[in-house]
Amino acid sequence: MATLSPRVRSLEIIPNFYQLSIRAVNIFLIIEEKITLIDTGFRGGSPKIVDFLHKIGRSVEDIGLIIITHNHVDHIGGLTELRPLTKAKVAIHRAGIINEEDEPPYPGGVRRLLSIPFLSTLRGHFMLKPEDVDIKLDDGMMLAPLGGLQVVHTPGHTPGSICLYSPQNKMMLVGDALVKSLNNPNLPHRMVAMNFKEAVESVKKIAALDIDILCFGHGKPLYENVNAKLLKLVEKIGGYTS
Numbered sequence: 001m002a003t004l005s006p007r008v009r010s011l012e013i014i015p016n017f018y019q020l021s022i023r024a025v026n027i028f029l030i031i032e033e034k035i036t037l038i039d040t041g042f043r044g045g046s047p048k049i050v051d052f053l054h055k056i057g058r059s060v061e062d063i064g065l066i067i068i069t070h071n072h073v074d075h076i077g078g079l080t081e082l083r084p085l086t087k088a089k090v091a092i093h094r095a096g097i098i099n100e101e102d103e104p105p106y107p108g109g110v111r112r113l114l115s116i117p118f119l120s121t122l123r124g125h126f127m128l129k130p131e132d133v134d135i136k137l138d139d140g141m142m143l144a145p146l147g148g149l150q151v152v153h154t155p156g157h158t159p160g161s162i163c164l165y166s167p168q169n170k171m172m173l174v175g176d177a178l179v180k181s182l183n184n185p186n187l188p189h190r191m192v193a194m195n196f197k198e199a200v201e202s203v204k205k206i207a208a209l210d211i212d213i214l215c216f217g218h219g220k221p222l223y224e225n226v227n228a229k230l231l232k233l234v235e236k237i238g239g240y241t242s
Contacts, residue, residue: 008048013213013221014169022048025074026217028173031056034064036145038164038173040078060085068092069175069217070161071127079132091135093153096160098127137162154206156199157188163206170212177202180219184229187237200237207234
């Protein structure tokens with residue numbers, strides 16, 4: 001692990017696949033002929049992404065694809081800064097595309113706050129608009145990076161939440177569909193899940209895949225006994241019905 005600044009850490013998880021942690025949010029970079037960026041962090045973090053790319057001999061202009069795991073401010077905030085610097089296409093699950101008349105993809109109080117008419121101008125800071133999106137993702141779609149990156153629709157935290165699965169590397173990027181608790185995967189807290197029952201079903205969907213490396217939206221990756229820990233989590237939540 002290399003330290004870029006007191007607030008930025010980089011980790012090469014597998015060759016040419018990096019996790020940057022900026023203000024407690026993880027951003028992932030797949031370094032190939034064209035770079036793929038997964039999530040963009042909060043607004044204000046893009047200079048740190050640019051700086052990291054310079055350190056490994058690449059340029060922000062090399063980013064060809066930006067994939068968003070879910071439409072929350074800590075994962076999409078940097079996009080408005082990065083967009084003018086690159087010609088990258090932006091991809092998000094079609095259920096994560098929010099029209100003006102749709103409810104914001106946030107739980108409870110934040111959703112109500114952003115639904116107040118005179119606060120509607122804040123919506124553009126908290127979520128992507130349809131015109132920000134170039135590629136609409138669907139469950140099971142295969143993307144080119146890492147020799148094949150499968151889109152796994154995992155609603156619950158938000159309706160459009162996705163995970164990204166690399167069969168070749170037995171690696172899953174879960175966004176906020178799971179959180180890391182001590183050294184174990186766990187469900188997102190009910191307070192930050194729009195539909196907890198869907199979140200439970202999504203965990204079962206994740207656990208059905210062969211995974212050796214689990215990468216989270218927040219915190220360090222999990223490398224040890226991942227399949228067994230996921231199955232244990234499924235067993236723990238198996239009786240959830242409401």
